[in-house]
Amino acid sequence: MSRFFITLAYNGKDYVGWQIQPNGESVQEVVQNALSIILRGEIVLVGAGRTDAGVHARKMIAHFDWNGIAFDPNDLVFKLNGFLPRDIAVYAIREVDARAHARFSASSRTYKYFITLRKDPFLFDLKYRIFYTPDIEKMNCCAQILKEYTDFTSFSKLHTDVKTNFCNITDAYWERVGEYDLVFTITADRFLRNMVRAIVGTLLEVGRGRLDENDFRRIIEAKDRRSAGTSAPGYGLYLHDIVYPEWVFQIGD
Structure with missing residues (x-):
C-alpha cells in the first residue's frame, strides 16, 4: 500500500x-x-x-x-x-x-483574507468589500497580541467536536496591497472552525475604532464566542499554504 x-x-x-x-x-x-x-x-x-x-x-x-x-x-x-x-x-x-x-503531519498552515475598499464587478465574490477605511496600524497592534495567547475559544465556532481550542499562532499581520486592497495573513500550527473569519471580523472592529487593545485582550481572555465580533464572510478567505517536515517526503528512509 x-x-x-x-x-x-x-x-x-x-x-x-x-x-x-x-x-x-x-x-x-x-x-x-x-x-x-x-x-x-x-x-x-x-x-x-x-x-x-x-x-x-x-x-x-x-x-x-x-x-x-x-x-x-x-x-x-x-x-x-x-x-x-x-x-x-x-x-x-x-x-x-x-x-x-x-x-x-502538517507543521503549519497559513490563511490569507482579502478585503477591498472599491466596488469591483469582477472580484465581488473573491474579496470582502467594506465601506470605510480601517486603521491598519491599530489592527496590526492587536494582531500581534494573538501571538501571546494559545486558547482561542472566543474565535471558535460553538459546539464543534474538537478536543482542544489551543493553537500556536506564529505570524499575524495586515498589509496594504495597492490603493484599495488589504490582506490579512495568519500562520499557526492548527486552526479552529471559523477561527480566522472571527478574528478578521473582530480586528475590523478595532480598525473602525470600536475596540482597542485592552478590549481585544478581554475578548480573548473571555473564552466566549459571544464576546468577539461578527465573522467576516467566507468568500474573502483563502487557505494559502501548508508546510510539512522533511521526513514526510523521504520515501524508503
Whole structure:
C-alpha cells in the first residue's frame, strides 16, 4: 500500500466546504469521485483541514492510499484536470512516507483574507468589500497580541467536536496591497472552525475604532464566542499554504 499527497486549489463559491456533508456538494466528494473513476478503484481522500462553505484554497493537501496498478503521477494530474470542473485544479501528486498524514503531519498552515475598499464587478465574490477605511496600524497592534495567547475559544465556532481550542499562532499581520486592497495573513500550527473569519471580523472592529487593545485582550481572555465580533464572510478567505517536515517526503528512509 502506497500513500500519496495530492496538491490542489479550488474556488469554494459553489461548494459546502472541503469536507463531505449531506447538505450539498463538497470539494472532497468531487475530487474523490474523480480519482476513483480514473484509477478504477475506491479512493478515500483525507484533507489537511476543513474549509467552510464558500472558502477558497490556493493550496490544499490531501492524502490517499493506493495498492492497485502503478500510475504515473504527472499523467494522473493531467487526467484529473481534464475531468474535474473548472473551479478545482490539481497541481501535483507525490508519493510520501507511509506514516505521513495530510492533517496530523502538517507543521503549519497559513490563511490569507482579502478585503477591498472599491466596488469591483469582477472580484465581488473573491474579496470582502467594506465601506470605510480601517486603521491598519491599530489592527496590526492587536494582531500581534494573538501571538501571546494559545486558547482561542472566543474565535471558535460553538459546539464543534474538537478536543482542544489551543493553537500556536506564529505570524499575524495586515498589509496594504495597492490603493484599495488589504490582506490579512495568519500562520499557526492548527486552526479552529471559523477561527480566522472571527478574528478578521473582530480586528475590523478595532480598525473602525470600536475596540482597542485592552478590549481585544478581554475578548480573548473571555473564552466566549459571544464576546468577539461578527465573522467576516467566507468568500474573502483563502487557505494559502501548508508546510510539512522533511521526513514526510523521504520515501524508503
